[in-house]
Amino acid sequence: MLNQVGAGVVITGTGSATPEMTLNNHHLERMVETSDEWITARTGIQERRLADAQGSLSSIATLAAQGAIAMAGIAATDLDLIILATSTPDDLFGTAGQIQHHLGASQAVAFDMTAACSGFVFGMVTAAQFIRTGAYKNVLLIGADILSRWVDWSDRGTCILFGDGAGAVVMQAGESDRFLGFELRSDGTQNSALQLAYRAQAKEIVNGVNVAQGNFQPIAMNGKEVYRFAVQKVPEVVEKALFRANLSAEQIDWLLLHQANQRILDAVAQRLNIPTEKVLSNLARYGNTSAASIPLALDEAVRQKKIHPGDIIAAAGFGAGLTWGAAIFRWGR
Missing domain, CATH: 3.40.47.10 (Thiolase/Chalcone synthase)
Structure with a gap:
């Protein structure tokens, strides 16, 4: 704890x-x-x-x-x-x-x-x-x-x-x-694998004084690198958060991952030896909604009474930055 x-x-x-x-x-x-x-x-x-x-x-x-x-x-x-x-x-x-x-x-x-x-x-x-x-x-x-x-x-x-x-x-x-345990991580050396970057051009506003003006560019992603990163790093960070919570993967009632790709969800669950029926997924209907994906899936499962008070949930997010992290908590009062 x-x-x-x-x-x-x-x-x-x-x-x-x-x-x-x-x-x-x-x-x-x-x-x-x-x-x-x-x-x-x-x-x-x-x-x-x-x-x-x-x-x-x-x-x-x-x-x-x-x-x-x-x-x-x-x-x-x-x-x-x-x-x-x-x-x-x-x-x-x-x-x-x-x-x-x-x-x-x-x-x-x-x-x-x-x-x-x-x-x-x-x-x-x-x-x-x-x-x-x-x-x-x-x-x-x-x-x-x-x-x-x-x-x-x-x-x-x-x-x-x-x-x-x-x-x-x-x-x-x-x-x-x-709120039982957590682990957060960042690796800026891999920032280029997934980014929404600002690009600017020099604009001279007065003689000798140049500023940068431009716009953010569309999302750019190296899909293979992001997949490799997620499958390797997410199980590790979940295990570290579980260690801090003094729990094992077997004690998890639900694995709630960022809804990025079903293949990532399946691979992470397999590495943690968590059965498919314990993995929450609504990816098919909503796609990748970034910061919204975990609470969106959580709310649906709670309102469907799939998640019960006292259930232990291991939530993990991963994405641009690159950033990743896990939080272990029990649902409800």
């Missing part, structure tokens, strides 16, 4: 939201040289949800947050802190404040954090530290991304993968401690 500084941490509510518009594999067949059979076999994805031209990150994130707050049985005004894990904000200066406003969470401080597809796990660990120190009692953590904004829809290597969505959890101080 983790050494407790102060209060225990409990996860008491989940929520999720996705845009209404659906793009399936047959649509993609008309856009790029690919096929439904190829996409399904290679990734496990059959369709994904996309925000339309009027869609915003703050709107789907707010809906997910409202579901989590309602399940937790608290009011928005009870929140002390809102953390938004995202790589695709509506505003580069931050979107968490907009969500705070939409929720009416007038007592909460709000900020964005970016760790790409690992963002939700990094956010859980961050929220837990605020709770353990006694600084805050009620924390709303949201993972949300609209990656369709940054996909090159002519690149068949990436456009088949990504979708849009949001998921949220409420984490609260409690007498029992249900």
Whole structure:
């Protein structure tokens, strides 16, 4: 078990939201040289949800947050802190404040954090530290991304993968401690394997003074390198988090991985000797939703009553940065 500084941490509510518009594999067949059979076999994805031209990150994130707050049985005004894990904000200066406003969470401080597809796990660990120190009692953590904004829809290597969505959890101080262990990692030497890079050109604003102005470029990925990285590093980080929690893989009720590729999910489960029936997956319907994928799958499983109070969940995120991490927790009070 983790050494407790102060209060225990409990996860008491989940929520999720996705845009209404659906793009399936047959649509993609008309856009790029690919096929439904190829996409399904290679990734496990059959369709994904996309925000339309009027869609915003703050709107789907707010809906997910409202579901989590309602399940937790608290009011928005009870929140002390809102953390938004995202790589695709509506505003580069931050979107968490907009969500705070939409929720009416007038007592909460709000900020964005970016760790790409690992963002939700990094956010859980961050929220837990605020709770353990006694600084805050009620924390709303949201993972949300609209990656369709940054996909090159002519690149068949990436456009088949990504979708849009949001998921949220409420984490609260409690007498029992249900946040059992974690491990976080980063390796910037592999940053080029998966990135959404800013590219600029020099602009002279006055004689002798040049600044850089440009735009972010579409998502670029080395699929083979990312697959190799995930299959090697994710089992290791789950095992380290389990060690910190004084648990074994056999004691896990559910393995909840970032929903990137079904082949990755299967390979990680196999390396951990976790049976398929313990692996949560909704990848076929939503694709890779980045920071939203773990809380989106968690909320669905909770509301379907697949996950029961007290179940031990090993969650792991991995992606751009490169970043990866795992968190072990029990669901519910």
